[in-house]
Amino acid sequence: MSGEPILTVRGLRCTIAGQQVVEDVSFDVPATGITAVLGRNGVGKTSTLRGILGLISRRGEVRLAGERIDGLPTHRIVRRGVGYVPEDREVFSKLTVAENLALAERQRTPRREFVAELFPDLVARRDQAAGTLSGGQQQMVSVARALLNDNRLLLVDEPTKGLAPKIVTEVADALEEASKTVPILLVEQNLEVVRRLADDAVVIAGGRVAHVGKAREILDDEDLTRRLLGVHVEHAQ
Numbered sequence: 001m002s003g004e005p006i007l008t009v010r011g012l013r014c015t016i017a018g019q020q021v022v023e024d025v026s027f028d029v030p031a032t033g034i035t036a037v038l039g040r041n042g043v044g045k046t047s048t049l050r051g052i053l054g055l056i057s058r059r060g061e062v063r064l065a066g067e068r069i070d071g072l073p074t075h076r077i078v079r080r081g082v083g084y085v086p087e088d089r090e091v092f093s094k095l096t097v098a099e100n101l102a103l104a105e106r107q108r109t110p111r112r113e114f115v116a117e118l119f120p121d122l123v124a125r126r127d128q129a130a131g132t133l134s135g136g137q138q139q140m141v142s143v144a145r146a147l148l149n150d151n152r153l154l155l156v157d158e159p160t161k162g163l164a165p166k167i168v169t170e171v172a173d174a175l176e177e178a179s180k181t182v183p184i185l186l187v188e189q190n191l192e193v194v195r196r197l198a199d200d201a202v203v204i205a206g207g208r209v210a211h212v213g214k215a216r217e218i219l220d221d222e223d224l225t226r227r228l229l230g231v232h233v234e235h236a237q
């Protein structure tokens with residue numbers, strides 16, 4: 001890794017309803033490429049993203065391009081250029097695709113052409129109610145919403161969850177293309193997707209960082225993946 005990280009997280013602790021859900025998380029997100037957040041269910045991956053965004057109560061130090069953001073309210077963090085694609089997509093189901101996208105536009109010149117090129121299927125379905133789209137198409141809407149603005153960092157939570165293999169590939173393609181323009185912190189449980197997309201990875205266990213390193217080295221470590229991810233990785237052909 002060269003250059004300043006876009007995000008540094010030091011000693012992040014988060015609570016939900018008085019319960020500690022993130023214990024002591026520290027890691028860097030490089031200014032380019034995709035950094036994966038890995039870990040079993042319930043270890044605190046989503047809470048880590050929500051803590052960075054100030055959506056849940058947090059302590060510790062978070063810097064975006066060197067500047068502290070851990071004391072800021074969520075709307076100011078978003079305005080500084082942190083985009084969020086939440087778990088379970090969260091599109092407005094009764095609104096059309098075009099309406100969903102229009103509501104996400106934050107700046108005078110949104111990147112509509114870029115998004116249209118990345119998701120031609122959404123252009124074709126612009127007048128369809130988002131709730132009637134397939135899961136994969138809804139995920140595309142969710143990612144497209146974040147890409148309309150010039151973000152400095154995207155936080156993307158389990159974008160391929162519950163999608164058919166072919167659609168997983170399409171979502172991964174879109175994220176790969178997007179990552180050429182914006183660094184991404186990606187929570188992802190599909191390890192083939194991680195292997196394909198991620199440069200670096202942070203493994204979380206029990207609300208703490210258990211390991212950081214190159215994503216491929218982590219995935220190639222059978223003992224580590226079995227212990228911390230609870231899976232036996234089929235080595236990619």
Ligand SMILES: Nc1ncnc2c1ncn2[C@@H]1O[C@H](COP(=O)(O)OP(=O)(O)OP(=O)(O)O)[C@@H](O)[C@H]1O
Binds near residue numbers: 016017019021041046
């Ligand atoms: N609203 C809430 N109220 C109480 N506890 C919560 C709440 N949200 C999350 N938690 C708890 O916080 C811990 C971390 O949850 P989190 O959603 O961050 O995990 P995760 O790693 O994203 O899991 P998954 O892989 O299932 O998405 C879990 O023990 C969970 O039960």
Ligand SMILES: [Mg+2]
Binds near residue numbers: 045046047087157
């Ligand atoms: Mg989660």
